[in-house]
Amino acid sequence: MSKEQSYYDILKIEKSADQKAIKKAYRKLIIKWHPDKNNNSKESEEKFKKISEAYEVLSDEKKRNIYNKYGKDGLKQKGYEFDPGDIGNIFKQFFKGSGGSPFGGFGGFDEEEQSDEPEDIQTLYEATLEEAFSGETVKTSIKRQTKCKKCSGSGSKSGVTTKCSECKGKGIVHRLIQLGPGMFTKQSMSCDKCNGNKFTVKADDICNECKGQGIFSESHTIEFSIPRGVVPERQPVEINGEGNEGPYGRSNVIIFIRYKKHPVFTEVDYPELGTQIELDLAESICGFQKIIKLIDGEKYLLETTEPIIPGKNYIIKNKGMVMYNDQDKRGNIHVKFTVNTKSFDIIKNKRKELWEMLTDEPFDTNKNPDKKFEKLILSNVKNEHSTHSDHDDHSGQPQECCIQ
Numbered sequence: 001m002s003k004e005q006s007y008y009d010i011l012k013i014e015k016s017a018d019q020k021a022i023k024k025a026y027r028k029l030i031i032k033w034h035p036d037k038n039n040n041s042k043e044s045e046e047k048f049k050k051i052s053e054a055y056e057v058l059s060d061e062k063k064r065n066i067y068n069k070y071g072k073d074g075l076k077q078k079g080y081e082f083d084p085g086d087i088g089n090i091f092k093q094f095f096k097g098s099g100g101s102p103f104g105g106f107g108g109f110d111e112e113e114q115s116d117e118p119e120d121i122q123t124l125y126e127a128t129l130e131e132a133f134s135g136e137t138v139k140t141s142i143k144r145q146t147k148c149k150k151c152s153g154s155g156s157k158s159g160v161t162t163k164c165s166e167c168k169g170k171g172i173v174h175r176l177i178q179l180g181p182g183m184f185t186k187q188s189m190s191c192d193k194c195n196g197n198k199f200t201v202k203a204d205d206i207c208n209e210c211k212g213q214g215i216f217s218e219s220h221t222i223e224f225s226i227p228r229g230v231v232p233e234r235q236p237v238e239i240n241g242e243g244n245e246g247p248y249g250r251s252n253v254i255i256f257i258r259y260k261k262h263p264v265f266t267e268v269d270y271p272e273l274g275t276q277i278e279l280d281l282a283e284s285i286c287g288f289q290k291i292i293k294l295i296d297g298e299k300y301l302l303e304t305t306e307p308i309i310p311g312k313n314y315i316i317k318n319k320g321m322v323m324y325n326d327q328d329k330r331g332n333i334h335v336k337f338t339v340n341t342k343s344f345d346i347i348k349n350k351r352k353e354l355w356e357m358l359t360d361e362p363f364d365t366n367k368n369p370d371k372k373f374e375k376l377i378l379s380n381v382k383n384e385h386s387t388h389s390d391h392d393d394h395s396g397q398p399q400e401c402c403i404q
């Protein structure tokens, strides 16, 4: 065999591992080796790529079979070549829960045997831009399972339980569901007899605290630090031992972080931010001074003596989100200016003066001597049926215009 690591070695699983074990191994490794969590080091990028490739093949039984028999070359011959460009897709697909959101939980973990280890809890935290900027310590509430203290999770007063006879202690049963004539599918569902608890308790021995369930669902508050300059939706924070309680302790909580909608700044493309500033016409022509508060909590003076062209892109350099990988650097703020119509009425009455000031020419509304052309009328979209013929009446209207 070649000295190259096998896909099984990369995921650190047995060759006989089932899909659940494969998913579990993949999940653990990508959280550990995600480049965003490892300062984008070359090593983590390489590892991440390898892990994704291994998962892509082993999570697909068809590809896995080919790989088991003929190795990587076999896959290549069948046209299954790994495209590193797909990594993002594999990642997204994997994190896509039943709700369709990347934060809906890990889909497809319900099949086959459940191990005694409780599932990790995935949760979403919406951080304000300010919290993400300063890397604040925040609190979030989760629902988690906790063992009944009275019966230590057994569900019975005496502590005696029997393996459920219906599901053979697996907590899950399989049923054949008919989809159509001659078409069946196997579906796993929670065992009715033991409610998925894997064990049953004699009727007169049921713990009256938890009614034989052994486990309670409780709200729990977790305090955690947002990584300063966290990359939204890509950098989960893992808190060990605060999740669901199982026989040997608690599972982990994985917190995904998203940016909350901000009243002033928008997310453009991490670490860039966007914002919109409204100007009076005078400000847009003559320049302005404005005090603005940025996500670092400081107030700044934004000043320009140049005319502003609405619709053009302007940036304020290095005042956007701090960069997780380089804490001394910040993204830019992209500014879009809009001009309000407050002063348009004044202009209407001063057209002559304005025109002469701006052009050094006399103001003449009728200077086109050639009358042989048909006159086009520019009208306000909101006022489409306007019958005004003097197009000058509409000059300076800020609304969208069309030519009739």
Ligand SMILES: [Zn+2]
Binding pocket: 164, 165, 166, 167, 168, 169, 170, 171, 172, 191, 192, 193, 194, 195, 196, 197, 198, 199
């Ligand atoms: Zn059962």
Ligand SMILES: [Zn+2]
Binding pocket: 148, 149, 150, 151, 152, 153, 154, 155, 156, 207, 208, 209, 210, 211, 212, 213, 214
């Ligand atoms: Zn109990």
